[in-house]
Amino acid sequence: MIQHEIRVQHTFCRICEVLCGLEITTEGNEIISVTPDRRHIATKGFACPKGLKQHHLYSSPDRIKYPMKREGSEWSRISWKQALEEIGSKVRRIRDDFHPNAIGMYVGTAAGFSVLHPVFAQGFMTAIGSANMFSSSTQDCSNKFAVASEMYGFPFTQPFPDLQRIACLIIVGANPMISKWSFLQVPNPKEKLQSIVERGGKLYHIDPRKTETAKIGGEHLFIRPGTDLFFYLSFLNEVIKRDGVKKAHVARYMTGFEALAAIAMEWPAEKTAQVTGIEPARLKIMVSDYLSANGAALYCSTGVNMGSHGSLAFWIQECINAVTGNLDRFGGTLVSKGIIDFPKFGKKNNLLTRTVLSRVGNCRSVNDAFPGGILADEILTPGKEKIRALFVTGGNPLITMPDSGRLRDAFKELDLLVALDILPTETVSMAHYALPCTTPLERPDLPFIFPLMLGLQGQPYLQATRAIVQPDGEQRDEASIYLDLCRHSGIDLFGSGFAQHLLQWFSKNRNYGGCKHPEIPQEGMLNLLLRVCGQSGFTTLLKYPQGRLRPPHKENFLAKRMVTTDKKVNLAPGILIEASGSLEQHFQKEVADANRFKLITKRAVKTHNSWTHNFKEFVREPDHTNYLYMSSTDAFDLGLCDGDLVDVTSETAAVRLPMQICDDLGPKTVALPHGWGHQHSGLKVARRTKGVNVNILAASGPSKIDRVSGMALLTGILVNITKADGSQDDHSWSGLP
Ligand code: SF4
DSSP states (O other), rough: OOOEEEEEEEOOOOOOOOOOEEEEEEETTEEEEEEEEETTTTTOOOOOHHHHTTHHHTOOOTOOOOOOEEEEEEEEOOOOHHHHHHHHHHHHHHHTTTGGGGGEEEHHHHHHHHSSHHHHHHHHHHHHHOEEEETTTTHTTHHHHHHHHHHHSSOOOOOOOOOTSSEEEEESSSOOHHHSSSSSSSOOOOHHHHHHHHOEEEEEEEEBOOOTTTTTEEEOOOOTTTTTHHHHHHHHHHHTTTTTTHHHHHHHHOOHHHHHHHHHTTTHHHHHHHOOOHHHHHHHHHHHHHHHSSSSEEEEOOHHSSSTTTTHHHHHHHHHHHHTTTTSTTEEEEOOOSSSOHHHHHTTTOOSSOBBTTTTTBBBOOOTTBGGGGGGHHSOSSSTSSEEEEEEEEHHHHHHSHHHHHHHHHHHOSSSEEEEEOOOOHHHHOOOEEEEOOOGGOBBBBOOHHHHOOOOOOOEEEEEOOSSSSSSSSOHHHHHHHHHHHHHHHHOOOOOHHHHHHHHHHHHHHHTTTTEEEEEOOHHHHHHHHHHHTTTOHHHHHTTTTEOOOOOOOIIIIIIISSTTEEEEEEEEHHHHHHHGGGGHHHHHHHHHTTTTEOOOOOTOOOTTSSSTHHHHHHHHSSSSSSEEEEEHHHHHOOTTTTTEEEEEOOEEEEEEEEEETTOOOOOOEEEEOOOTTTTSTTTTGGGGGOOOGGGGOSGGGGGGGTTTTOOOSSSSEEEEEEEEETOOGGGTTTTT
16 A cells, blocks of 8 residues: 655635635645634734635536537537637637637636736736627725725725724625635634724624624624615715814825815715615714714625625715725824835736726726626627637636626627636536646646735735645646647737747646647746745745744835825815715605615625535535525515415515524615526535525626726625425425425
8 A cells, every 4th residue: 555645834815805824735736624724924814604614615526627519419529639629720710710809718717816817817818809898896896996096096095994903994895704805815704893893992893693703702783685885975975074074084095185175075874874784873873983983984895895885885985094094003094014115016017907898788898807797798799899709717607797698698699718727517407618727736836916016905924835645637827828828829919029039938747638738837936936026035025934024014005105106195086076966866766766675795604605515514414505684574464474485576586595583784775685596507515405596686788887986886786585385395496306
């Protein structure tokens, strides 16, 4: 019997923004266990079940190990050579016969957790000359990028709350206990939030549901879904009335206050209470607490981002933090620096600052990507630039995008659909080619762009990891695949022959099924990135297996690091002022719909987006489905009991699923977890779950998205709820065979 070496290696998780330090025990090339790294300098032994069980997801028998080709309903294994030659020749033909924009790409969240993957994916699209990039950010966070571009001059300038020192934190539409923080890397949300309360600080939660986070401590106020904007406007109204604006500070560092104030003064708390449900007296106490605190911040996440008017709401939030002097101060919000001054670098090199308009609907691009909500339109609308070929990289749009039923129909029209993934998701199942990729644990890496280039971390640090195990088939890293796709498509990465040839020259040729293909020197590339940014190299960083501290945050953003033309924060960007012109109309619509149900999303700790449903332990009974949650009062009014089957109908579609009573929800608010509905995938465990895809209820198309940011409306959707025939034990409702 062969004895394999047992090793303990240090790395970090790349599933969510916490990037928990992990200790991984391997025997030969097999992962035996994953445990939290207690000595990690930032995460200090914090981790969650998803990160600790991720190796089971990756070792699934469903894993894509070889390039695969679909003809009709039949999949067959092919060589890398065949896959690349066939895809390359189709790319050439479509580009030559139609237009470079006839080739599109969708980049999913998983791609963003690697450093090289998104860079090389963009390099491939630039090589093609196509502007048709789409990304998952228009599902959950593009409003923040769009607003930051307008206010701070760069999309990635994202102030975050200084949780260590804050004296008053108001969390709006966020649930860090389950989803962790977003646009901020901080472990152990429970400990951080409890410590605010323990040191006498104020903690508020504004949410349509009393979330797991709200139960930790502080005060929770219910808000009607989709009315956050009116809450923020009244908050600012009250700040102004109480003379809470630091006028000299605003005059020195900001412009546009008068125009902003003119809008806010139209929305007193007494007026907006009609739609938000927040009593004016309670809002005023909260404003008092905020203004009297020695450091305060409003913080929001997906509940605001994905709802109606996410851009306007985030804009007003940022303005409140700014005009009260809480932006760029310890205990308020901080704007950190990564390993370079990325906004300065981006502005200088015109990186991520272009805005172009889409062919269909004239929708703006944000961060060089168009709204996912118009992808189906771009495929279905005739024309030379109609998308005929689509690359999907690290994402599963058929579950995560709005109106995914329509998107599925659109995908059937494609001449070429190529998916780069690790598992046969529902998107992969529709692809013509599936290209097998490495998992996070099979590649070297640095922390992704937010901590690395922007320092969005409670405690700034840097860490490097080697690949922990090697792929057991012909899986390749995405950067190498895109380099090779360029070669076979007759184009050069980033349109640069020099870059293409240099990278090919430095790549090691590896044997994949009898043919040699380049594997880029990933560690060498990461090393180069570190060196160019003035850091010590990758190998040096590996000597700090639990991370190495970087200099602490500073309060120098307003005085020294603004990149707007006049070096001031723009409190009244034209596009947002223009969008606020229809506030009264939105308000009247909310008044008219006050008695209708609104649907919000919800997440469980073991299910992350659409990624983790293929592991039995995460989805076994009773968690084999998602449920519609509803308060007992609303259920009583509708004559419903726990476990009843219900139909949830939006303007777009309907789903049928069992309901459960949840008295954490506010009135006329129902919740349905997203990421489910895998019955059309090749995932053997996930496809046996009964959950439904909530995103088929969301609308798509240019008229249905936020014009500022391209965000789809994925929470706060108006729905009707009716009792359906049958029981939850009867599988027929779920689309299962
Ligand atoms: S919280 Fe969980 S999923 Fe997120 S990085 Fe840590 S272990 Fe990974």
